[in-house]
Each structure stands twice: as C-alpha cells, then as structure tokens.
Amino acid sequence: MGEAENFARLMRELKERAGLSYGTLARRLHTSTSTLHRYCNGDALPAEFAVVDRFARACGASPAEAVDLHRAWLLADARRRAGGEPAPVTETRPVSEPLPEPETEQVVVVAPAPEPAAAVGSGSGPGPLPRGPWYRRRAVVVTAAGVTAGAVAVALLAAAGPELRAPRTGAGAGAGPTAPSAPGSGPASDPVPTGAPQPTAPGGGSAPGPVPPAASQPATATATATASAPHPAPVAPLKAAVRTHVWAAGCDHAYLAERGPGSVPPPPVEADAPAWASAQRAVHAGTQIVEVTLHGTGGGAVVLEDMEVRVAARRTPPAWNVYQMSQGCGGGLTPAVFAVNLDAPRPLARPVAGNDAGKALPAPSFPLRVSAAEPVVLRVEAVTTGCDCDWSLDLRWTGPSGSGTLRIDDGGRPLRTSAATGRPVYGYALEQGRWAR
Incomplete structure (x- = not known):
C-alpha cells in the first residue's frame, strides 16, 4: 500500500467511525464535497x-490517531514531491457558502482567492488568503482585469498594516511606508541565523580564546536577521525551555577549563553547573546533553516535522585540562535520545x-x-x-500560523562542545579537598 493510499x-476510517456525511464534513473543512471525496x-x-x-478534529480523533494521520500525510506529501503520487488539491470554499465578513474593513472580492498551496512562512512575501478557524483573515482587495492574450490579477493587502505591505517603487517610493529596518523589530521567536565562530587567537591560530560569560555577549543575531527581511516570519506557536548542562545519570560529566587545578573550585551539583562553568570559562568536554521541553502557546x-543539526564552526580543541564532575556513578535509567556526531x-x-x-524505551x-x-x-x-x-x-514546525523553524541554542549563542582526547584529566579527591590526577 502506497503512502497516499x-x-x-485513515481518513475513511475516521469518517466512518464519526458517522458524518461528506457534505457535513466538507462544510466544516470549508471545502467542496467532491474534493473531500x-x-x-x-x-x-x-x-x-x-x-x-481540521479533519481530525471534526471526526473526534484521539491525540494518537491525529499524530498517525499527520504522519501519514507527511509521508504521502514527501512521496508526492518526489513524484509518483497524486497531486495536492488546493481547497476552495463552496460557492453556496458566503465568505465571512472581515474584522476591520469591507472586503471587495471579484475573484475568489484559493487557499495557499504551501505553508506560510517561506519568506517570499504574502501568500494567498488562508482559510479556517486557525487563521486571522486579512481584508484583501482583488482586481481581475484583461480579456487579451495575458490576464493580470493583482492582490493588494488593504488592512495588514504598513509593515506587511510591499515597498513602493518609482518616483514616490520614499513617501510610502516600508518594512521596518531597525534592530529588534522582528518577532522575538523568529529563527536565529547560525551563530558566528568564537574569536580565534591573533595571527590566525586555530586555538580559541577563553569563552566569555553569557552576560558579556550581546544577542544581536536575531535583530540582524529579521531587519533585512521584507516580511516578518510567522511567530512560532511554541515555547522552548532549554537545559544545556544535563549530566548523564545526574552526576557524570566533564568540562574543559584553561585554569590549573589549584585555582578551580570543587565540582558543583548539576543544578549549579551553568554558573560554575561560566565562572571557570569552561566548555563541555567530549559530550554535551541538551534537553528541550516544548509547549504549545x-x-x-x-x-514538529524534523530536527536539523547546524555546525557553525570547527576548531582545533584547546590544550586545556579536563575536570571530571564525578569519579563514577550510574543508574537504572538510560533515556532515549537523539544522538549527534559533531565530527561528521x-x-x-x-x-x-x-x-x-x-525495559526497553522506544527511540524518539x-x-x-x-x-x-x-x-x-x-x-x-x-x-x-x-x-x-x-x-x-x-526544529521545523507546522501549526496554526503556518510553518517555520525554531532555533535551539544557548540563550542566543551557539552551543559549544570540544574534544578532550589526550588532555590531562583531574578528579576531585574529597578526602584531600583538592583536584588530583
């Protein structure tokens, strides 16, 4: 059975279980009965x-059934893009169903605007009028003209606000409103571009200097990226809480630090690791575990469709000391993870x-x-x-406001993990109150 089949x-099974007719479902989906067929x-x-x-909601699908339906659609859509599957059908509102009245201004419609064929958020300008209860509808004036060899249809945003209108051209271009260009004008959750490499040693050396603390680095990457875009990307309907200092089994971890063992304080508990590492200008040695908790807003x-790894810079590992946070620990739990080989x-x-x-825990x-x-x-x-x-x-996501990418990093800076092979390794001797090899 193919992906589309x-x-x-799955759609037929949900429809039959819900006991809804094609006409009823078509009205709830704002599409035609023939399209739903x-x-x-x-x-x-x-x-x-x-x-x-909308189909899963209308049929009363459970969360697990909705995820299965979404997964099947993603696979079928991927197969279609590769060729060999039915082409997608863009929804159109039935002629008999009137368009809802706009929120602010009157809508003059000469030609109906179909739903977009691709998710919002591509950054190429405003797309067609989206439909459905999730989307905030905009007042649109559509002018259709021309009976000659070429027919021209021009859609102008009439009520989206100055910041979303296309820049004017010609002699009077300077008088009209344009997209904002001041730093910080984009949404706070817009995707952040890949971070720049850390400073290197003078003279082009590959060994990096000490890592500055988080408070000393201004987070300007987001503002720089969004200021040049003519249209802001959709705000991610997600809230991410990121932990960048997660220790295996709550106790096993190692850091690289330039300071000698006589000037490094005792190892902290896991909860105090971010402050300890920042004070020592230490970086993760060999391994770093990142935990991301995501909530819908x-x-x-x-x-969440996929997760991509972005490596912004690779340098020669610094010749620093390795400080083990524990002399050995273990537990009965090995969580399922996404493993990343940064050397690839x-x-x-x-x-x-x-x-x-x-008991086996399934892979995510x-x-x-x-x-x-x-x-x-x-x-x-x-x-x-x-x-x-x-x-x-x-993290690539698709949701009510369209689709986009959510950047996961260390508070606006890139995550940093360094190899520690061949470096001096120190463990803390509690009975002696000092670091020892």
Whole structure:
C-alpha cells in the first residue's frame, strides 16, 4: 500500500467511525464535497497541514490517531514531491457558502482567492488568503482585469498594516511606508541565523580564546536577521525551555577549563553547573546533553516535522585540562535520545532507544505533536572526538500560523562542545579537598 493510499484509508476510517456525511464534513473543512471525496479515495492529497488537522478534529480523533494521520500525510506529501503520487488539491470554499465578513474593513472580492498551496512562512512575501478557524483573515482587495492574450490579477493587502505591505517603487517610493529596518523589530521567536565562530587567537591560530560569560555577549543575531527581511516570519506557536548542562545519570560529566587545578573550585551539583562553568570559562568536554521541553502557546496543535543539526564552526580543541564532575556513578535509567556526531561532515540527529531497568524505551521519532496540554521533551546527546565545535539545532514546525523553524541554542549563542582526547584529566579527591590526577 502506497503512502497516499494509507493516508486515504485513515481518513475513511475516521469518517466512518464519526458517522458524518461528506457534505457535513466538507462544510466544516470549508471545502467542496467532491474534493473531500477525492481525499478519502486517494485520488488527491491536501496541500497543507491545516486541512488534515481540521479533519481530525471534526471526526473526534484521539491525540494518537491525529499524530498517525499527520504522519501519514507527511509521508504521502514527501512521496508526492518526489513524484509518483497524486497531486495536492488546493481547497476552495463552496460557492453556496458566503465568505465571512472581515474584522476591520469591507472586503471587495471579484475573484475568489484559493487557499495557499504551501505553508506560510517561506519568506517570499504574502501568500494567498488562508482559510479556517486557525487563521486571522486579512481584508484583501482583488482586481481581475484583461480579456487579451495575458490576464493580470493583482492582490493588494488593504488592512495588514504598513509593515506587511510591499515597498513602493518609482518616483514616490520614499513617501510610502516600508518594512521596518531597525534592530529588534522582528518577532522575538523568529529563527536565529547560525551563530558566528568564537574569536580565534591573533595571527590566525586555530586555538580559541577563553569563552566569555553569557552576560558579556550581546544577542544581536536575531535583530540582524529579521531587519533585512521584507516580511516578518510567522511567530512560532511554541515555547522552548532549554537545559544545556544535563549530566548523564545526574552526576557524570566533564568540562574543559584553561585554569590549573589549584585555582578551580570543587565540582558543583548539576543544578549549579551553568554558573560554575561560566565562572571557570569552561566548555563541555567530549559530550554535551541538551534537553528541550516544548509547549504549545495557542489553542491548536503544532507538529514538529524534523530536527536539523547546524555546525557553525570547527576548531582545533584547546590544550586545556579536563575536570571530571564525578569519579563514577550510574543508574537504572538510560533515556532515549537523539544522538549527534559533531565530527561528521553533515551531522544528523539519529534516534537511539533507551533502557529503564531492563525495559526497553522506544527511540524518539518525528513527526511529534505538541500543544499546550501535550508538552514534548527532546533529549539530544552530541559527541566529538576531534573538534571544538559551535553548533545549534533547528526544529521545523507546522501549526496554526503556518510553518517555520525554531532555533535551539544557548540563550542566543551557539552551543559549544570540544574534544578532550589526550588532555590531562583531574578528579576531585574529597578526602584531600583538592583536584588530583
């Protein structure tokens, strides 16, 4: 069974269980009955995630069933893009159903605007008018003209505000409103570009200097990226809480620091590790575990489609000392993680199964559904044996406001993990009150 056929089968099963007619479902999905028939027969594929989500809600699908339906649609859509599957069908509102009145200004419609064929957030300008209860509708004036060889249709944003209108051209271009260009004008949760490398030694040396504390580095990357964009990207409907100092089993970890053992204080507990590492200008040695807790911020669900690893810089590991936080510990729990090899030319986040006292924990997999009531915790374990790496994670999401990318880093700076092979290793001797090899 192909991906499109499997998706159509899931739609038919949900529809039959809900006991809803094609006409009733079509009205709730703001589409035609014939289009819905084609979706359920496998002859066509919805062009966007919002249609799939509305269908699952209308049929009363459980969270697990909704995730299965979303996963099937993503696989079918990927197969369609590669060729060999039915083309997507862009939804159109039935002629008999009147358009809702706009929120602020009157709408003059000469030609109906179809739903967008691609998710919002590509950055190429305002797309067609989105439909459905998740989207805030904008007042649009559509002018259709021309009966000659070429027909021209021009859509102008009439009520989206000056910051979303296209820049004017011609002699009077300077008089009209343009997109904001001042730093900080973009949304706080816009994707942040890959961070710049850490400063290197004078003369082009590859060994980096000490890592400045977080408070001393201004977070200007986001403002620089969004100021040049003519249209702001959709705000991610997600809230991410990131822990960058997670120790294995709560006690096993190591840091690289330039200072000698006589000037380094005793190891902290895991909760105090960020402040301890910042004070010592230390970096993660060999391994870094990052834990990301995601919550939805709106009423709808968000689907996490994939996670990409971005390596911004690779340097020769510094010749510093390794400080072990524990002389050895262990536990009955090995969490399931996404493993990342930073030494690979193109690192990937690979799912790895875990173990809880002999009971297997399944490996995590995308897509994942997130909402305000259904948080998701992602655990990423990055390893390097050959580089001092600056890196970050990009989470691709699709949700009520469109689609986009959420950058996961260390408070606006790239994450940093360095190899420690061949470096002096120190452990803390409690009975002597000092670091010893």
